[in-house]
Amino acid sequence: MLKISNLHAIVEEQEILKGIDLEVNAGEVHAVMGPNGSGKSTLASVLAGNPKFEVTRGSILFKGKELLEMEPEDRAREGIFLSFQYPVEIPGVSMVNFMRAAVNEQRKYKNEEPISATDFLKLMRDKRELLGMDSQLVSRSVNEGFSGGEKKKNEIFQMAMINPLLSILDETDSGLDIDALRVVAAGVNKLQTKENATIVITHYQRLLEYIKPDFVHVLYAGKIIRSGGPELALELEKKGYDWLIKP
Amino acid sequence: MIEQQYIDLFEQYRGELDANSTEGINRHRDAAFELFKRNGFPSSKLEEYKHSNIVRSFDTELGLNLRNIPVPVNPYDAFKCDVPNLSTYTYFLINDRYYDKAPQSESLPEGVFVGSLQQFSKEFPGQFETHYAKIADMADNGTVAYNTMFVQDGFVVYVPKNVEVEKPLQLINILRGGVDLNVNRRILIIAEENAHVKILACDHAVDDVHFVVTQVTEISADVSAQVDFYELEENSEKVTRLSNLFSEQKENSNVVTSGITLHNGYTRNNYRFRILGEHAEAHAGGLAICDKTQHIDNFAFLDHAVPNCTSNELFKNVLKDRATGVFCGKILVERDAQKTQAYQTNRNLVSSDTAQMFSKPQLEIYADDVKCSHGLTTGQLDEDALFYMRARGIDKEEARLLLMVAFTRDVVDMVRIPVLQERLISLIDKRFRGELMRCGNCAVCK
Numbered sequence: 001m002l003k004i005s006n007l008h009a010i011v012e013e014q015e016i017l018k019g020i021d022l023e024v025n026a027g028e029v030h031a032v033m034g035p036n037g038s039g040k041s042t043l044a045s046v047l048a049g050n051p052k053f054e055v056t057r058g059s060i061l062f063k064g065k066e067l068l069e070m071e072p073e074d075r076a077r078e079g080i081f082l083s084f085q086y087p088v089e090i091p092g093v094s095m096v097n098f099m100r101a102a103v104n105e106q107r108k109y110k111n112e113e114p115i116s117a118t119d120f121l122k123l124m125r126d127k128r129e130l131l132g133m134d135s136q137l138v139s140r141s142v143n144e145g146f147s148g149g150e151k152k153k154n155e156i157f158q159m160a161m162i163n164p165l166l167s168i169l170d171e172t173d174s175g176l177d178i179d180a181l182r183v184v185a186a187g188v189n190k191l192q193t194k195e196n197a198t199i200v201i202t203h204y205q206r207l208l209e210y211i212k213p214d215f216v217h218v219l220y221a222g223k224i225i226r227s228g229g230p231e232l233a234l235e236l237e238k239k240g241y242d243w244l245i246k247p
Numbered sequence: 248m249i250e251q252q253y254i255d256l257f258e259q260y261r262g263e264l265d266a267n268s269t270e271g272i273n274r275h276r277d278a279a280f281e282l283f284k285r286n287g288f289p290s291s292k293l294e295e296y297k298h299s300n301i302v303r304s305f306d307t308e309l310g311l312n313l314r315n316i317p318v319p320v321n322p323y324d325a326f327k328c329d330v331p332n333l334s335t336y337t338y339f340l341i342n343d344r345y346y347d348k349a350p351q352s353e354s355l356p357e358g359v360f361v362g363s364l365q366q367f368s369k370e371f372p373g374q375f376e377t378h379y380a381k382i383a384d385m386a387d388n389g390t391v392a393y394n395t396m397f398v399q400d401g402f403v404v405y406v407p408k409n410v411e412v413e414k415p416l417q418l419i420n421i422l423r424g425g426v427d428l429n430v431n432r433r434i435l436i437i438a439e440e441n442a443h444v445k446i447l448a449c450d451h452a453v454d455d456v457h458f459v460v461t462q463v464t465e466i467s468a469d470v471s472a473q474v475d476f477y478e479l480e481e482n483s484e485k486v487t488r489l490s491n492l493f494s495e496q497k498e499n500s501n502v503v504t505s506g507i508t509l510h511n512g513y514t515r516n517n518y519r520f521r522i523l524g525e526h527a528e529a530h531a532g533g534l535a536i537c538d539k540t541q542h543i544d545n546f547a548f549l550d551h552a553v554p555n556c557t558s559n560e561l562f563k564n565v566l567k568d569r570a571t572g573v574f575c576g577k578i579l580v581e582r583d584a585q586k587t588q589a590y591q592t593n594r595n596l597v598s599s600d601t602a603q604m605f606s607k608p609q610l611e612i613y614a615d616d617v618k619c620s621h622g623l624t625t626g627q628l629d630e631d632a633l634f635y636m637r638a639r640g641i642d643k644e645e646a647r648l649l650l651m652v653a654f655t656r657d658v659v660d661m662v663r664i665p666v667l668q669e670r671l672i673s674l675i676d677k678r679f680r681g682e683l684m685r686c687g688n689c690a691v692c693k
Contacts, residue, residue: 048638049637049638050634050638051630051634052630052634071637071643072634072637072638073637073638073640073641073642073643073646075638076637076638076639076640077640081638082638084635084638087635088629088631088632088634088635089632090629090632090635090636090650090653091653091656092650092652092653092654092655092656092657093636093649093650093652093653097649098636098639098641098649101636101639101641101645101649102636102639102640102641105639105640105641105642105645106640109640141653142635158639162639162640
């Protein structure tokens, strides 16, 4: 599904990603871990196409198509979803209008008719219940005045609404208390199928107790320095990152 | 001197002016004329007109319809406003004349007068004399003096004590003409003690000639009165609109004004609010969407003379191409006006390198126990929000549009007629999509 090769990226003239190679197949859950500043969030942003980051070398093939040649909106329509580490508040744009626009853009891309009002409301209700979100939240402006936890829930709610092929969860656990974390993780797990895949970016092992990864990668200084199975996360939890960085 | 031709015109046609108006209106011409001769139009050498050379608009051959020659239009047939569910009483000014043939399906509450300035001056001479040209100050405003010299008719809303007009009144100002025209329009709104009224005034230019319009609006809100006055400008690029609104408020009164400039040519809106009674509230909104070489200049002066009052100003502009925007907001809190709460906000979106915004907040505070604030920002769309929306599959242009409509939202929220809010959102959306050259929803604009 996704094949990242020798990816280099810079922001403000500083090279953050220094040759990433990663392959993700349908049905897999990959965890990308690493200390602060290692480039985890940059990787997520580059995958989603944030124009603040410039890719200098490498390629990202998604379903055989070069992602780097696509605008962010086209990547989203192809099935990439980024759950933002810091979801953006958009005063004046209601969640309802925002979601309707997003869902309909996806449908348009697949040559489908816009969703009917009743179907849309039902979809909203179902997905809201999946995340245990207050109905008040979805009638407000996008993320405006949401607590940290509500914002993160809202990201997964949007993921559920859009039903992407590849979800990238960027530090989705940060700012969540343990109950919210369980709800969010359960939501993510319910959305997993054999056809889609998930990249979980996290600093801590905590989230991985709830979202079980098939593969764990350690990112350090812009490179993946170690890959392994779920046991690698546990090892990191015990020993920290130092043993990998300074062997 | 550009003014000279208008001075000559006035002297030459004084007889015609008077003959086609009423004694009450005529009585104010001499004083206005003296002031105009002395002051002329406000020159762009004045600080307050630095970015708006309004005199230039008069430097051309403009016709004035002083003899009240009928303008061939039947607005009621032509105009079908489709603000859904906005059940209103509808009135028309054709250029500066009240159109008295528009049928009203329902009668107004007892004692309410809505109609022409001429008729009002005859039927309510006492009320007319107390308010007309009294709230508007022409001593230091040449445009107001000019309007008072030449005005022959206008629109009046008078709501007596304790009467609430539930349905909004809609005034449609239609500009029609075969030659370039100068139109001098007058609006007078009198709300007596505890009277409530909501008015929507829409400007439409029908013909593709130059119109130079002066409009003087006087609002009197007596004790506990509530007045809403919303203006929607949808004029062609050949229209110069010079508006001067004056509002005076007594105790516990509540006045909301909003000037929405959806499509225009050259616009200068002056607002002057005087709060003279305690516990009164004034809310002034303004929104302009300008492109090409359109010009918007909003000047608001808010005077807190007494304690315990609240004012809130929110002016926003969206500018692109070579449009220019100007905002000047002056708040005066006088020595006795303790416990004043005065808030002013001016936010501007400038989406091209060639569009320009000039903004100047001015707070003069002489009382020591007050809460006052002003905020000013001029910038571009939030890149993070734009990316966030695109990351959900929303087209870049569509995302920009949603964000621009969102930007205007809080000005629309100040409007206290829910169906009008919805209508405004849809008009604003169309305007940003470039689908709105005129409002497109009435036969007048076709």
